[in-house]
């Protein structure tokens with residue numbers, strides 16, 4: 386079995402790249418990361434991800450070396466590449482996306498929790514979520530705040546996937562939590578009361594939504610004067626159950642972030658013009674958080 390000792394990372398990554406052309410699983414021996422001055426375990430985790438691999442639990446070889454195994458992720462097992470007949474159900478209960486739990490991903494959880502804290506979610510009265518899917522974004526709020534506080538907030542979730550909404554309704558059988566099956570573009574038809582917090586994660590960039598005019602109409606028509614925004618933009622792809630860093634862009638075989646940056650900066654500039662304080666945080670998901678200045 387291949388054994389690395391003090392080779393530069395460039396040599397190792399080149400060897401891995403070549404070996405993965407003919408194999409889906411690759412084992413090799415490296416210096417124990419727990420020993421001082423050796424390459425860290427985090428470096429191996431990052432390297433595995435960059436090669437679209439899962440890193441299996443290492444095996445000790447002797448007191449100085451461990452065996453690592455990189456297992457290629459099945460890139461077919463991604464909802465990004467799945468073709469669906471009914472576009473409303475692209476993210477429904479039968480989709481690969483449905484099995485994903487973002488709240489269990491540390492980098493997502495950390496950034497979303499910070500955003501909820503920044504907008505003082507517990508003080509909000511009416512929270513609107515666009516693209517709520519199975520309700521994960523409400524779940525974290527429920528975990529974060531007191532039950533009594535949660536029950537005093539009106540939650541509205543909108544999605545066009547009926548199967549996802551059916552699931553969400555079962556998770557939140559409460560009078561203060563409502564779900565509507567509706568095309569987000571025609572949200573006005575619901576004649577909702579204005580909200581003081583609008584959350585939308587991984588949804589507004591969908592091809593079915595005209596992002597810029599829609600975002601402006603949200604601010605103008607659906608947010609109260611003291612309202613806040615949390616927008617989440619994926620800077621990642623879900624492949625074979627793993628969250629892989631880097632936005633997928635059309636026409637590029639690798640991750641490319643121009644579209645993501647354009648959309649985030651458009652929202653930031655527009656909201657700043659409208660006198661919001663805007664922060665941008667996150668990693669695999671970029672979070673834009675906006676609160677009204679001077680309140």
Ligand SMILES: C[S@@+](CC[C@H](N)C(=O)[O-])C[C@H]1O[C@@H](n2cnc3c(N)ncnc32)[C@H](O)[C@@H]1O
Nearest residue numbers: 476516518544545546568569586587588591593
């Ligand atoms: C990528 S998923 C994100 C779901 C959830 N916010 C999350 O991050 O896990 C996008 C969601 O928006 C919904 N969606 C996309 N375009 C929509 C539209 N025009 N009207 C209503 N729902 C839409 C999809 O059905 C899906 O549930």
